[in-house]
Amino acid sequence: GEDVEQSLFLSVREGDSSVINCTYTDSSSTYLYWYKQEPGAGLQLLTYIFSNMDMKQDQRLTVLLNKKDKHLSLRIADTQTGDSAIYFCAERRDSSASKIIFGSGTRLSIRP
Amino acid sequence: DSGVTQTPKHLITATGQRVTLRCSPRSGDLSVYWYQQSLDQGLQFLIQYYNGEERAKGNILERFSAQQFPDLHSELNLSSLELGDSALYFCASSPPEGAQYFGPGTRLLVL
Numbered sequence: 001g002e003d004v005e006q007s008l009f010l011s012v013r014e015g016d017s018s019v020i021n022c023t024y025t026d027s028s029s030t031y032l033y034w035y036k037q038e039p040g041a042g043l044q045l046l047t048y049i050f051s052n053m054d055m056k057q058d059q060r061l062t063v064l065l066n067k068k069d070k071h072l073s074l075r076i077a078d079t080q081t082g083d084s085a086i087y088f089c090a091e092r093r094d095s096s097a098s099k100i101i102f103g104s105g106t107r108l109s110i111r112p
Numbered sequence: 113d114s115g116v117t118q119t120p121k122h123l124i125t126a127t128g129q130r131v132t133l134r135c136s137p138r139s140g141d142l143s144v145y146w147y148q149q150s151l152d153q154g155l156q157f158l159i160q161y162y163n164g165e166e167r168a169k170g171n172i173l174e175r176f177s178a179q180q181f182p183d184l185h186s187e188l189n190l191s192s193l194e195l196g197d198s199a200l201y202f203c204a205s206s207p208p209e210g211a212q213y214f215g216p217g218t219r220l221l222v223l
Binding site: 031033035040041042043044045048088099100102104105 | 114116154155160168202204211212213214215216217219
C-alpha cells in the first residue's frame with residue numbers, strides 16, 4: 001500500500017525501554033526519519049537514518065533499519081516522563097509529491 | 113527551536129470567514145511545506161513551494177491557496193471556512209534533499 005504504518009499507542013513503565021515500530025513501503029526510500037510531537041507543539045526532528053545503514057545510535061535513542069522487511073524501529077532507553085509524546089515515522093520518497101511521507105504517529109505514554 | 117516561525121499561534125474565527133496564516137522558513141531553506149493536522153485525519157500534506165514556485169500539491173481544498181514570496185516567507189489563505197477546517201496548521205521548511213523542519217503551528221478554531 002501507500003501508507004507508512006505505525007501502531008497508535010504504546011505504554012511503558014518509567015525507566016524501561018520503549019520500542020516504537022514502523023513499516024514503510026518504498027524500498028527505494030533514501031532517508032527514514034523519526035519526529036517527536038509534544039502536546040500543543042510542532043514536530044521536532046529527533047533522528048534520521050540513511051537507507052544504507054542498519055543502525056544509528058544517538059545517546060538514549062537507537063534506530064534500527066531492516067531494509068528487507070521495510071521495517072524501522074526507534075528504541076528509547078531509560079524512558080522518562082519527558083518522553084511522553086507522539087512519535088512519527090517518515091520516509092523520504094522522491095516519487096511522491098510531498099517527498100516525505102509520514103505515518104499516523106504512535107502515542108507514547110509513561111506510567112510510574 | 114527549529115528556526116521556522118509561524119504566526120499567529122492561535123486563531124478563532126467564524127464560519128464563512130477568511131484567514132491568512134504566515135510562515136517564515138529557516139534561513140537558507142528554499143522549500144516550504146504546509147500541513148494540516150486534525151484529530152481524525154492525522155498529518156495531511158497540503159502544498160509545497162520551492163523558491164517562489166508551487167512544486168507539489170497534496171490534499172488541498174479549492175477554498176485554500178498559498179503563495180511564497182521573494183523573501184521566501186509563505187502564506188496559506190483559507191476562505192469560506194467551515195467547522196471542519198478547525199485544526200493545527202503546520203509549516204515546514206527544508207534544504208534541498210534534506211529533512212523537513214517544522215514550525216510551532218497555528219491552531220485554528222472555526223466557530
